[in-house]
Amino acid sequence: MGERILFFILAIVAILSAGGVVFSRNPVRSALLLVLNFFTLALIYFTLSAQFIGALQVIVYAGAIMVLFLFVIMLLNLGSPDAIPQERDLKRPLAYLIGFGILATLVAQSLALLYPGAPQASHEVGTARVIGLALFTQWAYPLLLMGVLLTVGVIGSILLARRRAS
Amino acid sequence: MDAVPLNAYLILSAFLFIMGAVGVVIKRNPIVMFMCIELMLNAVNLSFLSFARYQTDLLTQVSGHVFVLFVFGVAAAEVAVGLGIITVMFRLRESIDVDEVTLLRG
Numbered sequence: 001m002g003e004r005i006l007f008f009i010l011a012i013v014a015i016l017s018a019g020g021v022v023f024s025r026n027p028v029r030s031a032l033l034l035v036l037n038f039f040t041l042a043l044i045y046f047t048l049s050a051q052f053i054g055a056l057q058v059i060v061y062a063g064a065i066m067v068l069f070l071f072v073i074m075l076l077n078l079g080s081p082d083a084i085p086q087e088r089d090l091k092r093p094l095a096y097l098i099g100f101g102i103l104a105t106l107v108a109q110s111l112a113l114l115y116p117g118a119p120q121a122s123h124e125v126g127t128a129r130v131i132g133l134a135l136f137t138q139w140a141y142p143l144l145l146m147g148v149l150l151t152v153g154v155i156g157s158i159l160l161a162r163r164r165a166s
Numbered sequence: 167m168d169a170v171p172l173n174a175y176l177i178l179s180a181f182l183f184i185m186g187a188v189g190v191v192i193k194r195n196p197i198v199m200f201m202c203i204e205l206m207l208n209a210v211n212l213s214f215l216s217f218a219r220y221q222t223d224l225l226t227q228v229s230g231h232v233f234v235l236f237v238f239g240v241a242a243a244e245v246a247v248g249l250g251i252i253t254v255m256f257r258l259r260e261s262i263d264v265d266e267v268t269l270l271r272g
Contacts, residue, residue, distance in 0.1 A: 041208050091191060131232065134232055
């Protein structure tokens with residue numbers, strides 16, 4: 001029972017913080033609520049016996065990526081809510097309608113899912129040792145491609161941010 | 167057995183994904199749109215990990231975790247390039263309203 005209560009509380013916090021990210025008018029507040037959302041998701045990963053991924057979630061997302069977001073918000077001075085006015089147009093109700101439709105479909109499909117009931121994974125699966133072993137043997141070529149992608153991304157962003165000499 | 171059923175994780179994942187998708191459509195601030203994209207990526211990660219927990223084969227379980235690692239890498243590269251593009255946009259025209267950016271219109 002305790003596990004269900006924990007999941008329920010974490011799910012409520014995650015959904016509320018995600019709603020705050022979307023509906024807050026202040027970008028800085030959105031960013032901080034997104035950090036809260038990442039932390040709750042990391043805790044849910046821990047309950048899914050994915051310890052290594054949970055730690056990486058905190059380090060990579062809540063650490064690196066959110067610092068980048070906040071840095072750009074402060075750099076471009078977008079912190080005030082009126083930096084970009086939100087005007088009401090046809091997009092909003094249409095987005096709510098389509099989103100609700102897709103959500104209803106997904107929830108119905110998830111509820112109809114017949115799956116063997118008990119969770120199978122042991123706590124061994126989520127450790128860095130097991131994941132690293134799979135990553136460097138079975139998934140070695142995708143890992144190399146990921147390195148290429150990250151290198152290209154870094155070079156591309158440096159080229160974009162460089163001031164043109166004119 | 168008091169474990170959380172797989173359906174609960176999938177429904178939470180669906181909620182987070184749809185919130186991200188609606189946010190991308192209704193927001194006009196590109197930075198908040200990027201945050202909503204991160205929300206969607208995290209929702210998919212959650213469903214990967216919950217499916218991995220309910221697999222019987224050890225190799226399949228680890229594959230779910232490895233996929234999440236690759237999503238992390240793609241998200242990092244995407245954020246680096248995207249925020250670089252936003253910076254250039256701001257330098258070109260002092261405003262980053264996505265509805266006013268029409269440079270790529272043919």
